[in-house]
Amino acid sequence: GQSLGYGFVNYVEAGDADRAIGALNGLKLQTKTIKVSYARPSSASIRDANLYVSGLPKAMGQKEMEQLFSQYGRIITS
Numbered sequence: 001g002q003s004l005g006y007g008f009v010n011y012v013e014a015g016d017a018d019r020a021i022g023a024l025n026g027l028k029l030q031t032k033t034i035k036v037s038y039a040r041p042s043s044a045s046i047r048d049a050n051l052y053v054s055g056l057p058k059a060m061g062q063k064e065m066e067q068l069f070s071q072y073g074r075i076i077t078s
Helices: 014-024 062-072
Strands: 006-011 035-038 050-054 075-077
Touching: 006 014, 006 062, 014 035, 014 050, 014 062, 050 062, 062 075
Parallel strands: none
Antiparallel strands: 006 050, 006 075, 035 050
C-alpha cells in the first residue's frame, strides 16, 4: 500500500505524453523531484504514449498520480 517511488502512465494520445513530460519533468513534489520520460513501449499501440515516472513521494498513491497526470490527457492505465 506504499509508493515504491515510481510508476507508469499510459496515455491514449502520444501528444498528451509529450505535454505531460514538458510540464511535469523536474516538478518538485514535497521533498522529491520527479523525472518523467518515455518508457520502453510494450506494444506498438502505446508507443510514444507510455511514460515512466520516478522520484514520486512515498505518500503518493495511484489516485494522486492519476489526478496529476490526467490534466494532460486521457489515461489508459497507470
